[in-house]
Amino acid sequence: MRIRAYLLNITVLLAVSLFLAPKIILIEFFSSRWIDTGIASIFLFILQDLILSTIIYLITTTLISKNKFYFYLLSISSGFILLCLLLDMRVRELWLKPLDFQIISYSLQHASNLTSGIEIFLNQSSGFGLTFRFIVFILFLAYLTTWLLVGLTTYKIHTHQITNKEAKSKHSALLILFLSTLFLGSIFTKDARYDLNVNIFTNPLIATFKSISSLNPTQAKAILEFEQPTYPLSAINDIQKLDSLPTPDFKNLVFIVLESVRWNSIFGAGVNTGEKYPVFEKLSREGMLSKSYVSVPHSSKGYYSILTGLHAYPDIEIKEAMPLYQPSIIHELIKKRNMEAIAFSSLFLQFENMDGFLKSVGVSNSYAVSDIASDKNHPQNNNSFGESDEHLFSSSVSHLKDITNKGKGFIALYFPFAAHYPYSCTTNSTPQTTLAKYEECIMKTDTLIGEMLDTFDKSGILDSTLFVLVGDHGESFGEHGLFIHNSSMHEEEVTVPLIFWANGKILPKNTSTTSHQTDIAPTIADFFGVTDSPLNIQGVSLLREQGNRVFFMSTFFDELSSALVEYPHKYIYEYSQDAITKYNIEDDPQEKTPQTILGNEFDTIKNRLLSYNLYQKAVFAKQPEQTE
Structure with a gap:
């Protein structure tokens, strides 16, 4: 009888382990590009996914043991969660940003004009040399197989009315201790590059605890004024022209x-x-x-x-x-x-x-x-x-x-x-x-x-x-x-x-x-x-x-990354990792030799880029709809 109870734990464990698959595929996809794949780094990347898997495991084993009809609700819910994690994985691969409401809203609003992008979304390499479509198909089969096993085990348990309250209590206590350890670890750890550690289901709760705790205190620093504010076009008349040649007289303009x-x-x-x-x-x-x-x-x-x-x-x-x-x-x-x-x-x-x-x-x-x-x-x-x-x-x-x-x-x-x-x-x-x-x-x-x-x-x-x-x-x-x-x-x-x-x-x-x-x-x-x-x-x-020019730029997705070029150097700031990479684009035009920036240089460049981001948002916040 006890063997059947253990079979339930094993089959549920197999089912919830599928929640780790999207992150593992994502790690492989990024492994040759931007991320460290040491054991410590990989554990950081999957930490929140382990928390989700453990929570679903505890809920599933507890509810199914009480009533076999919970199986149907849990299996459907798990399928939905797995699908969301797969979509999140693909969005990250293409846009380096976790799936969120903004992306969903943008995609729905412009769905009719984005259909050509489906080819890339579904058929371009998505990790391990496989297409996203093929990965979804394989994991769908794995999902059906594992939950079929869970269903069979659930039927056997309730047919024979198996209970072992003492063993179940010890088992649950150990899992709760394990879950608490993972949860505390996720609060202590720093975010990984491009939020690779984030799980879209567990991160909101973890982020809330991080914000109210003092485990990662941040010292607020005054943001400097942006160095390139708007100014009237007429001011360029005070800047020396390049040469004395007369400007050609044009009647027409083509862009x-x-x-x-x-x-x-x-x-x-x-x-x-x-x-x-x-x-x-x-x-x-x-x-x-x-x-x-x-x-x-x-x-x-x-x-x-x-x-x-x-x-x-x-x-x-x-x-x-x-x-x-x-x-x-x-x-x-x-x-x-x-x-x-x-x-x-x-x-x-x-x-x-x-x-x-x-x-x-x-x-x-x-x-x-x-x-x-x-x-x-x-x-x-x-x-x-x-x-x-x-x-x-x-x-x-x-x-x-x-x-x-x-x-x-x-x-x-x-x-x-x-x-x-x-x-x-x-x-x-x-x-x-x-x-x-x-x-x-x-x-x-x-x-x-x-x-x-x-x-x-x-x-x-x-x-x-x-x-x-x-x-x-x-x-x-x-x-x-x-x-x-x-x-x-x-x-x-x-x-x-x-x-x-x-x-x-x-x-x-x-x-x-x-x-x-x-x-x-x-x-x-x-x-x-x-x-x-x-x-x-x-x-x-x-x-x-021209003088000494500085060029600012930002990604389409807010607080993903921004950059400035102060020739010959280029600085790229990644918000989630709170890190700046420096390139010498004169000696390294293909940007293959990154340098990590620390100390005063880091603080200065970060401040300049944050001021750019905040200034531009403030400018657009002041723009009313108007007619000429």
Whole structure:
């Protein structure tokens, strides 16, 4: 009889041990990237998961012993918990952040526009060389098997009415002692990198005890004022211009915001730019080229910084698209240079209220490719993120001519789609790596821009136009363990090409080869002679002396990580681990040799980055919805 009672304990133990599987897979996924896999570290990573497993074990054995019908409720609840842990594991692998309400809300709100991301979520490697879909299938089978065994054992026990109260009491007492030890240990221990120790079910309780205990006292320090507050655009007139050459007189302005196009793939070390991207090479050679840092590696955040000259909101909420009116360089050009703004997009304008954002910064009309394409049967390689770029540029010229015929200059914004995931811009059937497919899409964009310039030339609007080509954010391809964007502060995600070009005109050459997206708006103001403006900015015109620049940036997820670049050094602060990593990006451009920062240097850099985060949140907290 006692054997059957022990069988219940063993089968339940097998069932609840599955709760450890997602964290073990996650540890393996990160093992070759950012984490230590010593015994002490692994124990720290699974500590909260052990607590969850022990709690479920105690509840299950206690309730099933009392009434066999509890089995059904417990088995269903355990399946739900396991599914949540698996989803949390996958979210961490892609975004380095535990699953939380913000991510769930964001995903539900934009579900129709995120369906193409399902391919990466389900089928990209998720640990041990397996896809997430396969892992879910295997653990589902394991879940069914273990709970079937629990059910059979439960039936046997209640059929024979087995009880052994004395043995059960000792067993429970030992488990409670073990659970208490784990719980105390979790309060004492410091958080692991990227919250790898956190279990989404047990952490809220543990975090509460940590906050009310004195086991990890923190000394509050006054946060310094942010060193790059907003200031009026007119103040740049006090900064020395680069040279005495007259600024070219432009009638028109074209923005080409290069979706997901990173610096490393076009102008990075070892890239033969002229061979792969002849148009980009020509424009960069004849115009002004710089490596530009983003504010936040996310599309809507990039648009905001490019068009307003301000840092974006450092969090998942798209506050940039909420105001009905917000000051921008486009508004200034419309008011002072008799210009009209228009946008053409292969990306869906509904995503993250892109259409509403463009209206708020002064773009009166926005068109999708399907609205302007002469060939209404043009779609190819379309998906839930956007449409093909084939007709984006060529079909827009007639709209620009309509503006010039009214005696106005145009501000044209182009949002090509090609380099966005899933990088399916061609029908090439040859097996390729994901990076190769991505760079082939950039090559396609390069070709289309070349054709656009020819069309502009034939239409007589090329020579009077200033072109600005800039990436909205970079893209990761596993260089530091991540793919896509949003979560990394490494160069592949936060640096993009920035080119100013005008046909047949000599543009000033900046002595600095590095810039920030917030520099674009004041630079355009300088080119068009509209610097006498109260427009608030945080960047610096690239036509002026640069001095010692510092570039700040943050992840799309609040308090995941942020960074600053003070050339040649780059500092990345990880909030959960409360740690700063330093790189010398001149000697180590691939960021393969991290240095850990301690002492006064740590305190100083952390304070500067926290002040950046707090300042930007305060700025957006003060922005009311308003009309012009």
